[in-house]
Amino acid sequence: MTTVSDIENMIARVGIGDRNAFSALYDATSAKLFGVCLRILNNRADAEEALQEVFVRIWQKASSYSANGYSPMTWLITLARNLAIDKLRARKAPTTDIDDVPDLRDQGPTPEAAAIASSERAQIDTCLNELDDGHADAVRGAYLNGDSYQELADRFDVPINTMRTWLRRSLLKLKECLSR
Incomplete structure (x- = not known):
């Protein structure tokens, strides 16, 4: 011992x-x-x-x-x-290089961008409502739904050149409305 x-x-x-x-x-x-x-x-x-x-x-x-x-x-x-x-x-706890950390930021719009987009959307809706119903639907179909000129002309039963004129004039009115 x-x-x-x-x-x-x-x-x-x-x-x-x-x-x-x-x-x-x-x-x-x-x-x-x-x-x-x-x-x-x-x-x-x-x-x-x-x-x-x-x-x-x-x-x-x-x-x-x-x-x-x-x-x-x-x-x-x-x-x-x-x-x-x-x-x-x-x-314990080996250190991690900052470059190896995944990007954890929210990839969605910032609150400011979301507010601006919402405001712009409301302004566009207001301006679309100032157009004739058929013309507003044609603009929505062409620029929001991706419809072709021919599809819109067939739907509204007008010649294709008339549809192009509707869309061109409607876009000019929208531009004028949005610049106010």
Whole structure:
């Protein structure tokens, strides 16, 4: 059974580069420190890697350890815990490049554009109502429904050139109305 003073002694000897003391410290504490890493990382491979890094740090920092009334296991566990938490933070939430974020903006019209379009639509409806009924229906058919001149001429029972004249004159009246 390894005592607190045994662990303090091993840490002190590791601080002066004693490889045998380092091996003994590993044998005495690695199971406990591995448990700390495993509990935090919840992944055996990551915990084994973290434990290896913990012992590298112990080798590097053992000379700075001083027995100040705290348990040497507290110092070792703190090293293991902090390193495991650092590894956990590093594997969580990788940053995303701003260019990889999809465009989340609303692709529809802005409220201002919608209001303007609504106002323009109301103005066009008002101007269409000023035309003769047949002429307004012909304009709607040609420019909103995509009807051909021939289809409109057949529907209104007029020659095709008359239909073209209706549409041309109706568009001039609409232009005049919309410019007021």
